[in-house]
Amino acid sequence: MTRRSIATVCVSGTLDDKLAAAAAAGFDGIELFENDLIVSPWSPAEVRSRCADLGLSIYLYQPFRDFEATPHPAAALRRAEHKFEVMAELGADTLLVCSSVSAEAMDDDDLAAEQLAALANAAAGRGIRIAYEALAWGRHVNTWDHSWRIVRAADHPALGLCLDSFHILSRSSTLDGIEDIPPEKIFFVQLADAPHLRMDVLQWSRHHRLFPGQGSFDLSDFLGRLKNYDGPLSLEVFNDVFRQSDPERTAVDAMRSLLALEEVPAAPELRAHAFTEFGVDGRSGPELQEALRGLGFTHTGQHRSKPVELWEQGACRVILNSAVTRPRTPGTASLSAFALTSADPAQSGVRAEALLAPPLPRTRGPREAELTSVAAPDGSTILFSRDDDDWRADFLATGEIDTGGAGLTHTDHLGLAQPFDHFDEAGLFYRSVLGLTQLTTEEYAAPFGLMRSRAFATGDRTIRLALTVALLRRGDWAPAVVDPQHLAFATDDIFATAEAIGPTLPVPDNYYADLRARFALPDETVERLRRFGILYDRDATGGELLHLYTPVFGGRVFFEIVQRTGGYDAFGETNAPVRMAAHRHARLSS
Numbered sequence: 001m002t003r004r005s006i007a008t009v010c011v012s013g014t015l016d017d018k019l020a021a022a023a024a025a026g027f028d029g030i031e032l033f034e035n036d037l038i039v040s041p042w043s044p045a046e047v048r049s050r051c052a053d054l055g056l057s058i059y060l061y062q063p064f065r066d067f068e069a070t071p072h073p074a075a076a077l078r079r080a081e082h083k084f085e086v087m088a089e090l091g092a093d094t095l096l097v098c099s100s101v102s103a104e105a106m107d108d109d110d111l112a113a114e115q116l117a118a119l120a121n122a123a124a125g126r127g128i129r130i131a132y133e134a135l136a137w138g139r140h141v142n143t144w145d146h147s148w149r150i151v152r153a154a155d156h157p158a159l160g161l162c163l164d165s166f167h168i169l170s171r172s173s174t175l176d177g178i179e180d181i182p183p184e185k186i187f188f189v190q191l192a193d194a195p196h197l198r199m200d201v202l203q204w205s206r207h208h209r210l211f212p213g214q215g216s217f218d219l220s221d222f223l224g225r226l227k228n229y230d231g232p233l234s235l236e237v238f239n240d241v242f243r244q245s246d247p248e249r250t251a252v253d254a255m256r257s258l259l260a261l262e263e264v265p266a267a268p269e270l271r272a273h274a275f276t277e278f279g280v281d282g283r284s285g286p287e288l289q290e291a292l293r294g295l296g297f298t299h300t301g302q303h304r305s306k307p308v309e310l311w312e313q314g315a316c317r318v319i320l321n322s323a324v325t326r327p328r329t330p331g332t333a334s335l336s337a338f339a340l341t342s343a344d345p346a347q348s349g350v351r352a353e354a355l356l357a358p359p360l361p362r363t364r365g366p367r368e369a370e371l372t373s374v375a376a377p378d379g380s381t382i383l384f385s386r387d388d389d390d391w392r393a394d395f396l397a398t399g400e401i402d403t404g405g406a407g408l409t410h411t412d413h414l415g416l417a418q419p420f421d422h423f424d425e426a427g428l429f430y431r432s433v434l435g436l437t438q439l440t441t442e443e444y445a446a447p448f449g450l451m452r453s454r455a456f457a458t459g460d461r462t463i464r465l466a467l468t469v470a471l472l473r474r475g476d477w478a479p480a481v482v483d484p485q486h487l488a489f490a491t492d493d494i495f496a497t498a499e500a501i502g503p504t505l506p507v508p509d510n511y512y513a514d515l516r517a518r519f520a521l522p523d524e525t526v527e528r529l530r531r532f533g534i535l536y537d538r539d540a541t542g543g544e545l546l547h548l549y550t551p552v553f554g555g556r557v558f559f560e561i562v563q564r565t566g567g568y569d570a571f572g573e574t575n576a577p578v579r580m581a582a583h584r585h586a587r588l589s590s
């Protein structure tokens with residue numbers, strides 16, 4: 001049984017907030033950061049009893065710095081004695097010693113081994129063990145294999161290794177040989193993911209660590225090499241956003257990241273995007289009706305008992321729900337649910353539950369069909385249906401027949417802006433719960449700030465999801481649409497579609513002048529794009545995206561029409577600033 005642990009530094013708050021969050025998320029124990037203890041009014045003994053009350057073990061106390069190969073061994077040992085006393089009171093039995101960054105440290109492995117053995121000896125007398133960790137920026141010792149050579153040379157039973165995935169994977173050093181370390185010499189394993197960044201590794205570590213599955217490191221490979229290790233798996237994630245976000249949510253996000261690394265029920269195949277539902281009111285409802293009508297949709301179904309409408313075109317289905325109770329500003333619309341066709345809806349639900357998808361109240365409001373449903377981090381609902389028959393039974397035909405409208409064939413993707421605090425959480429949630437693959441992460445300068453976008457999809461690209469977030473928290477000057485949501489439909493002929501639909505978002509001529517220069521497109525092609533306000537992107541292998549947008553409806557929602565050719569697999573992120581500025585201009589002139 002894996003013991004799951006989280007470092008107190010991962011979450012926001014004072015020590016009591018952190019412990020409560022770790023316990024509520026189901027962790028078995030913690031790594032206690034010294035600073036969290038120092039600022040706590042509780043004595044170490046009180047911390048111990050608080051942890052015991054919460055069912056948390058204190059697996060590790062950290063950090064102890066600049067010890068090995070020091071010219072002042074007596075003073076260093078005296079410092080350690082103080083930690084041992086604190087640890088005895090805490091009931092913590094493992095001390096993390098990270099490799100020295102001191103300018104005084106000597107480049108002498110024999111001396112390092114000798115001093116660490118002496119430290120381990122002093123610790124052993126108190127029933128304490130020393131876990132030695134190579135910091136990626138350690139002065140002389142900065143790789144796992146170097147720390148292992150020293151630990152092996154010291155040859156003391158109370159001295160072992162702490163292996164931290166960040167320090168190891170950030171240096172791209174080889175993992176070969178990790179599997180040969182005797183398991184009893186690995187005292188502790190810390191897990192952190194991170195995005196690939198070219199920057200100083202200390203800054204990278206302090207600000208940009210992520211929970212497993214949120215970054216780019218191959219943690220499955222790392223863990224696969226530690227098959228015989230049976231100590232705690234501990235998350236040690238320094239992240240600027242997590243440090244100031246709701247600790248309870250962060251702790252759940254953290255736990256989900258560990259669960260997703262382990263054996264969770266397999267994700268059933270997702271076969272189609274069944275429908276997207278928007279919650280509307282008396283003002284935004286008619287706006288969206290008109291918009292859908294303009295895009296060639298037909299109001300084909302009316303709910304048996306609720307003010308809920310089904311609009312269709314090809315395999316594109318939109319539900320307008322006036323009975324959703326989600327609190328929102330009058331006149332606004334927002335995505336309240338989306339439904340995916342699953343090969344095994346019940347199993348999709350079991351997996352979601354295993355990954356801590358928040359439980360939904362049993363009353364399903366207007367949706368009476370028995371669909372498996374889970375709550376997404378933004379409060380919307382994800383439904384899993386077996387086929388269209390599951391949910392269509394709720395609707396009576398209006399008599400209006402979908403005749404294919406403007407040639408929209410199916411849902412291409414959902415674009416969901418995330419609140420600043422919850423972007424990485426949302427990414428891990430959708431990726432793990434739905435079993436999606438992470439595509440690229442893009443960053444771009446937009447009119448109202450820097451944006452990051454990260455996309456996820458099924459292997460066959462039947463389901464695509466693009467999440468965006470502002471890189472910095474919004475300030476007072478923030479005229480952008482707050483957390484916009486968009487639904488993109490596919491067409492096989494965007495020019496024919498554009499000809500058939502109502503007004504779309506105007507795109508400035510400057511964009512087309514630039515397009516001509518960037519892609520060496522024929523003048524007549526550019527003119528055709530310009531006439532319809534179609535944006536263009538091309539990938540390195542010649543795949544093309546042609547796409548256009550509608551204005552914003554209900555204060556928050558807009559639609560996109562896309563035509564992909566040649567295997568184009570992105571979302572036209574380079575055009576997002578153009579769209580955002582155009583939406584701003586449209587608002588100012590309306």
Ligand code: MG
Pocket residue numbers: 133164190236
């Ligand atoms: Mg560490």
Ligand code: MG
Pocket residue numbers: 413415466486488560571
């Ligand atoms: Mg899009």
